[in-house]
Amino acid sequence: MSLPSGLVPLRPFPSYLLHKTTFCLGYTCKPVRAASDNVLLLRAAEVSDLSAGFSAPHPNFGCVIAHGGEVVGEGFLYAQGTKCAELQAVEVAGELARGATAYLNMEPGDCHADPTPVASLVQAGISRVVIGIRHPLGHLRGKAINSLRSEGVRVEVVGEELSSKKLEKALNSCLVVNAPLLYRAAFHVPFSVLKYAMTLDASFLGAEFFELRGRSDAIVVGGNTVRRDDPRLTARHGGTHVPSRIVLSRSLNLPEEANLWNTNDAYTIVATQRGARKDIQEKLARKGVEVVEFDVLNPRDVMEYCYSRGCLSILWECGGELAAPAISSGVIHKVYAFIAPKIIGGRNAPSPVGDLGMVQMSQALNLIDVSREEVGPDTLISGFLQPIPDLSPAIPSIEEISAFDPTVSPFESKIISFYKTWDPFGSLSNFSPHYVQFPDECGEFYLWPTVEHFYQAQKFAGVNNSLAKELIKQIKCARSPEEAARIGRKMQREHPELVRRDWESIKVDVMYSALRCKFSLHPHLNALLRSTAGSVLVEASPHDLFWGGGRDGEGLNYLGRLLMKLRSEILEEVSADSIP
Structure with a gap:
């Protein structure tokens, strides 16, 4: 019996990197019937590792959905800024997700302020979620768990609601697969x-x-x-x-x-x-x-x-x-x-x-x-040489601390830095998994997966050259913003003749139009940007001295500047709308 369409076949990888589950044979995974929580959570950890080597290291997220003990859907985060594991899994499971259990190797949180992982599980009708470990980053820790519970989903975390002794092997795999993050x-x-x-x-x-x-x-x-x-x-x-x-x-x-x-x-x-x-x-x-x-x-x-x-x-x-x-x-x-x-x-x-x-x-x-x-x-x-850090005790977030200690303010700093999508305010990054929409050469609107995809492709837009047009297609289809950036930068460096002649004079305007689109299409991002009012926004790239702030503040920080400009315009619009 084969897996339902869309399930991910596991590629073999060294056992010293992660223990294999007994039901995965070579490149083909057979369906699991009446599997225990331990086996299914172990599979979620294993699935989460499938992007290794294909994208830059990132927090590993895997989601396995089981109905009646049988795997009906699964997914993994390919790279930062790509479709989350939970959404992939429920799309594969379809109607079988309703009333099913989702197994997550780690609490959702691949992009700060992005509700997609939780919303995907809730809207699909998942009734129970088993989580291997809480998110180790303080600004994400416990938030997805609380959101799921507030929606009536039964959430069980290993070592809390579930005995860690009974799920020892699965818990160990959940720790090992995200050892770098821990x-x-x-x-x-x-x-x-x-x-x-x-x-x-x-x-x-x-x-x-x-x-x-x-x-x-x-x-x-x-x-x-x-x-x-x-x-x-x-x-x-x-x-x-x-x-x-x-x-x-x-x-x-x-x-x-x-x-x-x-x-x-x-x-x-x-x-x-x-x-x-x-x-x-x-x-x-x-x-x-x-x-x-x-x-x-x-x-x-x-x-x-x-x-x-x-x-x-x-x-x-x-x-x-x-x-x-x-x-x-x-x-x-x-x-x-x-x-x-x-x-x-x-x-x-x-x-x-x-x-x-x-x-x-x-x-x-x-x-x-x-x-x-x-x-x-x-x-x-x-x-x-050192044991994997034990971050299992619940660490209250800054908001929770403020509730019982009013002297602690979550807004102590006047500078907000952002870089990786999983960092605080990571949704401000061009790599965040939020689409933008622009008309193509035929006037038909096209959804770009991220701002980075759109920005890199515009370097070659309007150039009367078949290779330039092919590059735009490659960037559109890039599996992650990381890959889109790599293609765009490499070809700009190696084939400058393919880059539009006015690129240096218009690239800031191109970026600003993409940012305006992103923060208008996604209301929760608009609210996040407004919440930073009064703070200086700095893209903390240590090597991009044009868009980022540089290692020692020597960068021009144009991305941060554009976001602050956009924030000012949004706040003015909100203020104008509130005047009777």
């Missing part, structure tokens, strides 16, 4: 994985492991790796996500020519000490490499910088000299060690981890939740 929320640095390969005599080997690269925002190496190996650090995992490359070098004693300086392959950042070799900095900048200076270069400050850029997951493929301080500073959370059945020997053979200052075995670091797996002729041992 670590980021708890420690204010991205989730960092150290990967290395070694022989039986502990000699260090370089090893490619593309699956992990595809799951990362960026890959970190040191200057020694660049000089010795000249790596490309491309993903080559079969997906479409391309992680950035980060090189840490205090002295900037780096070759003038290296594969990492080819930014057509991927974006490259070099982190260095303030004032180091300005001549090399200038040469790298001319090649399109971003150079970031730190007063004192160390792994923690670099990870805090990556946190400010919105990164969720970082992969360290560095040598032992950089791995040791990264571990010592507490920014490495998980280790993947590939052990080859070989012996190299040699007095000066490199070690995968340098000196940690430990002199006794009792000081050794013990891995937690260790797993072992045979990968070809090698053995993979993986485990956590």
